[in-house]
Amino acid sequence: MGSPRRLLLLSSSSLHGGGYLEHCQQHIQSFLGQKVKRVLFIPYALHDRDAYARTAREKFESLGYGLDSIHESCDPVEAIRKSEAIFIGGGNTFRLLKALYDNNLIHEIRKRVLEDGIPYIGSSAGSNVATISINTTNDMPIVYPPSLQALGLVPFNINPHYLDPDIKRTHMGGLREGTMLLVEGDKATLQGATGARLFLRGKKPTEHEPGTDFSFLLTDSNPLNP
Amino acid sequence: MGSPRRLLLLSSSSLHGGGYLEHCQQHIQSFLGQKVKRVLFIPYALHDRDAYARTAREKFESLGYGLDSIHESCDPVEAIRKSEAIFIGGGNTFRLLKALYDNNLIHEIRKRVLEDGIPYIGSSAGSNVATISINTTNDMPIVYPPSLQALGLVPFNINPHYLDPDIKRTHMGGLREGTMLLVEGDKATLQGATGARLFLRGKKPTEHEPGTDFSFLLTDSNPLNP
Ligand SMILES: [Ca+2]
Numbered sequence: 451m452g453s454p455r456r457l458l459l460l461s462s463s464s465l466h467g468g469g470y471l472e473h474c475q476q477h478i479q480s481f482l483g484q485k486v487k488r489v490l491f492i493p494y495a496l497h498d499r500d501a502y503a504r505t506a507r508e509k510f511e512s513l514g515y516g517l518d519s520i521h522e523s524c525d526p527v528e529a530i531r532k533s534e535a536i537f538i539g540g541g542n543t544f545r546l547l548k549a550l551y552d553n554n555l556i557h558e559i560r561k562r563v564l565e566d567g568i569p570y571i572g573s574s575a576g577s578n579v580a581t582i583s584i585n586t587t588n589d590m591p592i593v594y595p596p597s598l599q600a601l602g603l604v605p606f607n608i609n610p611h612y613l614d615p616d617i618k619r620t621h622m623g624g625l626r627e628g629t630m631l632l633v634e635g636d637k638a639t640l641q642g643a644t645g646a647r648l649f650l651r652g653k654k655p656t657e658h659e660p661g662t663d664f665s666f667l668l669t670d671s672n673p674l675n676p
Numbered sequence: 677m678g679s680p681r682r683l684l685l686l687s688s689s690s691l692h693g694g695g696y697l698e699h700c701q702q703h704i705q706s707f708l709g710q711k712v713k714r715v716l717f718i719p720y721a722l723h724d725r726d727a728y729a730r731t732a733r734e735k736f737e738s739l740g741y742g743l744d745s746i747h748e749s750c751d752p753v754e755a756i757r758k759s760e761a762i763f764i765g766g767g768n769t770f771r772l773l774k775a776l777y778d779n780n781l782i783h784e785i786r787k788r789v790l791e792d793g794i795p796y797i798g799s800s801a802g803s804n805v806a807t808i809s810i811n812t813t814n815d816m817p818i819v820y821p822p823s824l825q826a827l828g829l830v831p832f833n834i835n836p837h838y839l840d841p842d843i844k845r846t847h848m849g850g851l852r853e854g855t856m857l858l859v860e861g862d863k864a865t866l867q868g869a870t871g872a873r874l875f876l877r878g879k880k881p882t883e884h885e886p887g888t889d890f891s892f893l894l895t896d897s898n899p900l901n902p
C-alpha cells in the first residue's frame with residue numbers, strides 16, 4: 451500500500467519579478483482544494499518570522515485560506531498535530547532545517563504527511579527539506595544543523611533554483627525557477643512553465659518538460675535513491 | 677607577542693582559464709622563499725587524490741619545490757608534524773573540512789602554523805578552512821563534517837570566488853578570483869589583480885584594491901570577529 455502523501459514542491463516563491471507565489475497560485479488552490487480551511491506556515495528559513503508570516507498570510511488569505519504561523523504558537527509540535535495543511539517557505543535551507551530539528555518537528559511532520567496525508571507545500575528551501583537530505587542546496591551554511599538528513603517525504607534530492615549551465619551533480623532533480631513537482635501518493639508529475647533537469651549517477655543529465663511523469667522516482671529502487 | 681603565522685590565501689587556483697596556479701606563481705615563490713625545500717600537499721577537497729597530487733606536484737616542482745601528498749602517508753598527523761610548509765588545494769569545502777577532522781589534523785595544523793610558523797598556502801576551499809569557519813562557503817554540503825568550525829588561522833571568514841553582484845552577507849571578506857591575502861604575523865595585505873569586498877555587519881560593503889593593509893582584521897577586536 452502506498453503512502454497517502456500529497457506534496458506540491460515549488461522551485462521558488464516568485465518568477466521573473468512577479469508577486470509572491472503569483473506564478474503558482476492556481477496550482478496551490480487546486481492542490482489545497484475547498485476542504486482545507488487553514489494552512490500552518492513555517493517561516494523558519496528567514497530571520498524575520500513576523501514579516502515573513504505577514505507576507506504569506508496576505509497571499510493565502512487572498513486565495514481563500516486562513517494562515518497560522520508556527521512561530522506564534524507556544525507548542526509547535528502540537529501545532530503540527532492539529533494542522534490541516536503545511537506550507538514551508540524558502541530562505542536559507544540550513545537555518546530552516548536546524549529550526550525543524552531544534553523544535554522537534556521532523557518526526558511529527560513526517561507522520562502528518564506520510565501517514566495522515568495532509569497536504570504539504572514547500573517553496574525553495576521548503577522543497578529542499580521535503581527530500582531525503584539538504585546535500586544539494588546552494589545555500590550558505592550560516593548555521594550548523596544536527597544533520598543534513600531532512601524530512602524524507604520523497605526518496606531523492608531536489609536542487610531548487612536550478613540554473614544552467616551544467617555543474618557536476620549526481621542523483622538529483624534540478625528544478626528551474628517556475629517549476630513545481632506535484633506528488634499524489636505514488637504519482638509524481640512535473641508542473642509549471644520551465645522544466646527540470648534530472649541527474650542520475652553515472653548518466654548524462656536529461657531535460658524534462660512540464661507534464662512529465664516522474665513517478666518512477668518515488669519507488670524505493672528509484673535511480674535517484676543513493 | 678603576535679603569532680609567527682605566515683599565510684598566503686588564494687581565492688582560486690587559476691584565473692581566466694590560465695594554467696594551474698599560474699597567476700600566483702611568483703607570489704608562491706616569494707612567499708616560500710629558498711629555505712623551504714618540500715611542501716606537504718593536502719588534496720582532500722577533491723575526490724581523485726592521486727590525480728590532484730600529480731597536478732600539484734608538477735606545478736610545485738616547476739617552481740623548484742618537492743611535494744609530498746598527505747594521502748600517500750600512512751600517518752597524516754606525523755606528516756603535518758614533519759612538514760616544512762603546507763598547501764591545501766581547493767575543491768569542495770565540506771569534503772575538505774570533514775577529512776581534516778576525520779584524520780585528526782585540525783589541532784596539529786594549527787600548532788604548526790600558529791606556533792611553529794611554517795608557511796601555509798590555501799587555495800579556494802583551502803583558504804576557506806584557514807578561517808574561523810566555513811559558514812561562508814558557496815559549495816554544496818555533499819558530506820557532513822562534525823562542525824563548521826575550521827582551522828581558525830585568522831579570526832574572520834573568507835568567501836573565495838566572490839562574485840558580484842551583492843548578496844546580503846555579513847562579517848566576511850569576499851575575495852574575487854585572482855585575489856590573495858598575504859598574512860605575515862600581525863600584518864595582512866591584499867595582493868593580486870582584482871581586489872576584494874569587505875562585509876561588516878550592519879555596514880555598507882566596501883571595495884578594496886590590491887595593496888590594501890587589512891591588518892586590522894587580525895586583531896581580536898576586529899570588526900569581522902563574530
Ligand atoms: Ca534557497
Ligand SMILES: [Ca+2]
Pocket residue numbers: 766767768769800801815
Ligand atoms: Ca570552492
